[in-house]
Amino acid sequence: MLNKEIAEQFYAIADILEMLNVAWKPIAYRKAARTIENLEKDIADIYAKGGLAALQELSGIGEAIALKISQYIETGKIPEFEDIRKKLPSGLAKLLDIDSVGPKRAAVLHKKLKICSIKDLKKAISKNKIAKLDGFGEKSQKNIALGLELLEKGKSRFLLDEAIPIADKIVSILKKVPGVEHAMPAGSTRRWKESIGDLDILAISNTPKKVMDVFTTMPFVDRILANGETKSMVILKNGLQADVRVVGKKAFGAALNYFTGNVDHNVALRRIAIEKGYKLSEYGLFDRKTNKYVAGRTEEELYKKLGLYYIEPELRENRGELSASAKNKLPDLIKPSDIRGDFHMHTKYSDGVSTIELMATRAQKLGYEYMAISDHSATRANAHGMEIERLVKQISEIKTLQKKFRIKIFTASEVDILGNGELDYPDEILKKLDIAIGSVHSGFKxxxxxxxxxxCTALENKYIDVLGHPTGRLINKRNPYAVDLKKVFDTASRNNKIIEINAHPARLDLKDEHILLAKQFGLKFAINTDAHSPEQLGLMKYGVHTARRGWLEAKDVVNTLPLASLPRIFKRIKL
Ligand SMILES: [Zn+2]
Ligand SMILES: [Zn+2]
Incomplete structure (x- = not known):
């Protein structure tokens, strides 16, 4: 049931509005939250049956709040919540970004200790004030301090799903400027690095001034750092820095290569150029003796002149891609279009926001051949983990729904790996499922x-098929837990288990280097979205590009297989 979550969102909105000194609205939100909290029926069902009108029949819920409820049911987000957050004094809003400080706790810290900024928070921690606060204590203070440390480390970095859509938007704006022949992102965005420091965009145009004018006056620009003839830098309203350079056609490939990086790759490439009697710069490849231009229109041309096969941006980390390229030993990287299904997603049976039917509708629309519904197991009480009876009910619902769909819907569970390595469901239950994903959700320290x-104990269980988000990290928020991955991979490989690459941009778990390591153990991978709403099924591309950074080919990834081949991999799947 979503009731509790939506109520929590509304309480949080009320807290924030109160911090903003907004008058009557917090009362309205709290009233709505109480109504929803105390509903006996599932609010998502009420909405599914009667739409906005049915929501408005509930006490304390008017048109505006009904709309917000529907937004949450459909997308898992309330846009206004994000907006009002932005209205908070920036210091206070930043508190909300700290792991283990939600709006509720931020409000208490603000009210009781007059904390208005990260600086105030640090001071309070150093004076041990938070430990003494009601409902906080020593442990909370320590966790807040840890969260703060992590935030500071990653504070100027953006997750891929924040950075990539903005980069795409800027590119599409620039492409419409008269005189622009081409525009595309370079930098870490083009390499799909797990987090992005700033955006680098390159364009070809014979009227650079026009490009600069359009770029610096985009509605989501907050301030201009530099506005030059061919290069401008701005800070966007969300805090991300974006740079645009306009270059000539002859230099575009060289500039793209230079600004895509990474630096180590570029340094190594320049060394190869020198060995072959050339000089490589952002302006092109030149003969070292005569200074004559040799190449630079495209990257393909550059690599070719240097005796190399084209190297995909995701591989450019100086991790052996140059020597592999020289020997024509580069991997044939997996592509988003190779994906035929998704094995990890949640519905409102646990902490997802949607129904099995809506998830299947979306997955089918994505062109998938198969999917698995993998809600949380019983122990995950705070994620509405499922008791056995509800799991059994879900299995039968899936069987009924299957008749309506072309896509094959597998029954599955994201079953908790308990503290002692046992699984949260007994074997006779796991046996009934097509797929079981084992995940750690507790005891991270x-x-x-x-x-x-x-x-490793969990991986010895014959009913586990996939190890979910294997290191438990949340990028910029929670460090991976301490674990000997070599031992884990070795155990997984001996037991024929599949390793997940969780595609959620906040996780990307496994990360690139660990994928490379796992591949050495001969392991197979599943790229899963862990979607909690139909919309999130679209996060798959972030996982695929992470897999590409880990040198994976389609044959390394089980969800590129056609449906008919799955029984070879998953022992309980029968078609
Ligand atoms: Zn999980
Ligand atoms: Zn999950």
Whole structure:
């Protein structure tokens, strides 16, 4: 049921509005929250049956609040919530970004300790004030301090799903400027690095001034750092820096290569150029003796002149891609279009926001051949984990729904790996499921050997098929837990288990280097979205590009297989 979550969102909105000194609205939101909290029926059902009108029949829920409820049911987000956050004094809004400080706690810190900024928060921690606060305590203070540290480290970096859509938007704006022949992102965005420091965009145009004018006056520009003839830099309203350079046709490939990086790749490439009697710069490839232009229109041309096969941007980290290219040993990287299904997603049976039917409708629309519904197991009480009876009910609902769909819907579970390595459902239940994903959701601060044993014990269970988000990290928010991945991969490989690449941009777990390591153990991977709404099924591309950064080919990834081949991999799947 979504009731509790939506109520929490409204309480949080009320808290924030109160911090903003907004008058009567917080009362209205709290009233609505109480109504929803105390509803006996599932609010998503009420909405599904009667639409906005049915929501407005509930006490304390008017048109505006009904709309917000519908937004949450459909997308898992309330846009206004994001907007009012932006209205908070920036110091206070930043508190909300800290792991273990939500709006509720931020409001208490603000009210009781007059904390208005990160600086105030640090001071309060140093004076041990938070530990003494009602409902907080020593442990909370320590966790807030840890969250703060992590935030500071990653504070200027953006997740891929924040950066990539903006880069695409800027590119499409620039492409419409008269005289622009081409525009595209370079930098870490083009390499799909797991987090992005700033956007670098390149364009070809014979009227650069026009490009600069359009770029610096886009509605989402906050301030201009530099506005030159062929290069401008701005800070966008969300805090992300974006740079645009206009270059000539002859230099475009060289500039693209230079600004795509990474630096180590570029340095190594320049060294190769020198060995071959050339000089490579952002302006092109030149003969070292005569200074004559040799190449630079396209990257393909550059690599070719240097005796290399084209190297995909995701590989450019100086991790052996140059020597592999020289020997024609580059991997044939997996592509988003290779994906035929998604094995990890949640519905409102646990903490997802949608129904099985809507998830299947979307997955089918994506052109998938198969999908698995993998809600949380019983122990995940705070994620509405499912008791066995509800799981059984879900299995039968899937069987009924299947008749309506072309896409094959597998029954599955994201079953908790408990502290001792046992699984949260007994074998006779797991046996009934097509697929089981084992995940760690607790005890993140355990010692390395304890966590390693816990995961390896779970991998010895014959009913586990996939190890979910194997390191438990949340980018910029929560460090991975301490675990000996070599031991985990070795155990997984001996037991024929599949390793997940969780595609959620906040996770991207496994990350690139660990994918490379896992591949050495001969492991197979599943790229899953872990979607909690139909919309989030679209996050798949972030996982695929992360897999590409880990040198994976389609044959390494089980969800590129046609449906008919799955029984070879998943022992309980029968078609
Ligand atoms: Zn999980
Ligand atoms: Zn999940």
């Amino acid at each position: 355990s010692e390395e050997n304890k966590m390693t044993d816990r995961i």
